[in-house]
Amino acid sequence: MIQFYDTMQQKKVPFKPLHPPKVSMYVCGVTVYDTCHIGHARAYIVFDMIKRHLNESGYTVTHIQNFTDIDDKIIRKANQESVCITTITKRYIRAFFDDMQALNIQPANHYPKATEHMDAIIALIERLLAIGSAFIHTNGDVLFSTAAFDGYGKLSKKVLGELEAGHRDTAQSIEAPSLDFVLWKQSKSGEPAWPSPWGSGRPGWHIECSAMAMQYLGDQIDIHGGGEDLVFPHHENEIAQCESCTGKPFVQYWLHNGFVTLHRQKMSKSLKNTITVRDLLDSVNPGAIRLYLLRTHYRTPFQFSWDGLEETRRSLQKLSTCLAEPETQIPTAAQVADLETFDQRFNQALNDxxxxxxxxxxxxxxxxxxxTQGVGRSLVRDCLVYLGIQYDVERSEARPLPASCEALIAEREQARSNKDFSRSDQLRDELLTHGIAVKDTRNGPTWAWV
RNA sequence: GGCGGCAUAGCCAAGUGGUAAGGCAGAGGUCUGCAACACCUUUACCCCCAGUUCGACUCUGGGUGCCGCCUCCA
Structure with missing residues (x-):
């Protein structure tokens, strides 16, 4: 039995999709104005694992993940570079896919973009206006009226009155902000705009996810996920928008992954303390990155460090070395049973x-x-494949050995067999200057790039 | 201020009401001309104080510390 921790219920609950074996899953995607950092990598690896595990467990997951491709920051960046927003969004969507592919994240079924779903967005806003959940502000923007939705705050456990009074430290004299949020924003001159019944403008952030989730997955979806920073206000607002219209529970299971922190502080673009996926890929192979992130449970805060990554790289190396050796024995019945138990424990861990x-x-x-037993390599291989961890990347991507170095290695072997160890050590040092480390084994020397 | 989460060996990190998986590092050993790799062995009573219990690291209450959300954010 698979169970998930549901943010709404604040506990682990058995997973029972609405229409088994089908599972609908919507994951909040990125706003495409910059490259992905480790925090994004964690989030999408987590939901990749959830999808893989559900699919392997007999379900058929339909996974929708949006791109927010219209937003203030995109506009600002486009203005800075004097290009249109699609130049920006195309660039970072491309980069996103490159990163995801490198991390061995299986693609979603669809990646809807906000700018390509204006009709659905506008239709949803019209519904909200019609039922009185939204209103047109004096400045022409269309706002959602949070007071009109009884359940507002149920996901994030916030109480309306407290929210209005509450602020961060300073606050007392600051005007209480309204919780009403924008559904449709009037465009300023020069900004990208789409026609609507309320004049030309663009959608607010929260409405796109509601509109696209319902369009692709229906009024009720099984899993909705994202980083825990999206709980409030984004997911809270999605609930308000969808459930105001449909009167039905929007999401069965709210899944949120914990943050990646750097120096004890949340990694985020606005804090400018990010390390990009590309930075990581430049230093270690993708399998190590995945293993590093998956070594911590997805809801636990993840403290990133280069030392930790290096440590993981080494442990993966150990696995890789072991798996590269052929398995010579045939398992006994008792061993088959042992391996079966390991396999079950592996599966149960993911179920939980x-x-x-x-x-x-x-x-x-x-x-x-x-x-100790000489058998079990295929099980480990299967597990690593299951986890999406490519363990032999270093091997397959290795540069070939230059002929000159090959000769040096041969010469060193000759010296060793003549017990001329000062010469062999000298040659080992020389190879090292070429970036090649030689290791002696029973079956002769091996080498690796350092 | 409100709400949520976390606190386990040098570091990272699982976990169970009945005396703590795993990884890295360290120590000892095997292998090696040496080294590296690899392998074997070895390293904790679980933030503090009460309470419940035959028994708690695991449950309850209180405290301390850290983090996050309340503004865009995976």
Missing amino acids: DMNTALAVGVCFEVLRYIQ
């Missing part, structure tokens, strides 16, 4: 709210088992 940290632990237990 996607506990990839525990699942990874099982992989290393099997590694130990292989070393």
Whole structure:
């Protein structure tokens, strides 16, 4: 039985989709004005794992993930570069897909864009106006009236009155902000705009997800996910918009991943403390990145460090080395049973709210088992494939050995067999200056790029 | 101020009402001409104080510390 921690209920609950074996999953995507950082990588790896596991468990997941491709920051960036917004959005959508592919994240079924769903967005706003959940502000913007929705705050456990009175530290004399949020924004001159019954303008942020989620997945969806920073106000507002219209519970399971922090502070573009996926890919192979992120449960805050990444890279190397060796024994009946147990524990770990940290632990237990029992490599391989961790990337991407270095290695072997160790050590140092580390094994020397 | 979360070995990180997975580092050993790799062995009583219990790290209450949300944000 699969269970997930649902943010709404604040506890783990058994997963029962509305229309099994179908599962509908909407994951909030990125605003495309910059490259992805580790926080994005974590979020999308987490939901990639959830989708993989559900699909492997007999469900058929329809996964929708949006691109927010119209927004203040996109406009600002376009103005800075004196280009149109599509130049910006195309660039970063491309970069997004490159990063996701590198991280071995399986593509969603659709990636709807806000700018391509204006009809659905406008239709939804019209419905909200018709039922009195929205109103037209004096400045011409259309706003959602949070007071009109009884359940407002139920996801984030916020109470309306307190929210209005509450602020961060300073606050007392500051005017209480209204919780009403924009559905349709009047465009200023020079800004991109779309025609609407309320004049030319553009949609607010929250409405696009409601409109596109309902268009692709229906009024009620099984899983809605994203980073925990989206709980309020974004997901709270999505609930208000959808449920005001339909009167039905919008989402069965709200799943939120914890943050990646750097130096004990949330990694975010606005704090300018990001490390991009590209930075990571430049330093280690993608499998190590995935393993590093999956070693921590998805709801636990993740403290990024280069040391931690390096540590993981080394442990993956160990797995990789072991798996590269052929398995020579045929497992006994007892061993088959042992491996079966490991396999079950691996699966149960994932069933229990996607506990990839525990699942990874099982992989290393099997590694130990292989070393003492001589069997089990195929299980570990299967587990790593399941987790999307490519463990042999370094091998396959390795540059070939230059002929000159090949000769040096041969010469060193000759020196060694003559017991001329000062010469062989000298040659080892020389190879090192070419970036090649030589290691002696029973079966002769091996080498690797350093 | 309101709400939510976290606190486990040097570091990272799972977990269960009955005496703590795993990884990295460290120590000892095997292997090696040496080294590296690899392998074997080894390292904790779970933030503090009360309470419940035959028994709590795991449940309850209080405290302390840290983080996040309340503005765009995965």
